[in-house]
Amino acid sequence: MAKINWAGQSCFQISVSNSRDHEANIVVDPFDEKTGLKIPNMTADIVLVTHDHHDHNNVSAVKGEPLVISGPGEYEVKGVFIKGIPAFHDDVNGKERGKNTIYIIEAEDMKFCHLGDLGQKQLTDDQLEKIDGIDVLMIPVGGGGYTIDSSAAQKIVAEIEPRIVIPMHYALPKSKEDLDDVSKFLKAMGKQSIAPQDKLVVKESAMPKEGAMEIVVLQL
DSSP states (O other): EEEEEETTTEEEEEEESSSHHHHHHHHOOOOOOSOOOOOOOOOOEEEEOOSSSSTTGGGGGGEOOOOOOOOEEEEETTTEEEEEEEEEESSSHHHHHOEEEEEEEEEEEEEEEEEOOOOOOOOOOOHHHOOOSEEEEEEEEEOOTTSOOOHHHHHHHHHOSEEEEEEEOOTTTTSSSSOOHHHHHHTTTOOOOOBBBBEEHHHGGOOOOOOOOEEEEEEO
């Protein structure tokens, strides 16, 4: 089982457990409060940083003594397998905004993918080959010159074919970044609106069936 909470921007806390003898907490992309958002209290065993910008790398805000992972490679911590895949923060091979890491997290027979501040309008064949069989995809949709926009996000979702999609990195009332609203992405995906929920709890046995992709909007 996994519980997924969103803190705003691209920051998630993913707690995985088998309800018997194993659990692990993962935090991805903790931000600092220059964003205008307040980061909640979070404790982690693992912190993943997709790139070294202030709205994604505030590792000191996370409690505990986590292992910090901040780049490509393969890792195993507390029964969680993590793969970092090289990507770019822009559509010109990193010349404008540098590099970005896509993370694949495997735990409890499920695969989660966090695309970070992906700026590539298209994934390469090599990236797509590594991002295979994803159950839950966390994808930026706000555009604004920072990441892919809703149109590019819709195309990438179609290529990855996850079972569940969670949009991230979009406009919020207190955010200081000029981003598109999540409604733009929902419209691109053929959805008029989706009722936000506080958290997402997923089990491999209860995932949407193949071809029945679900979009989940999380609220702070």
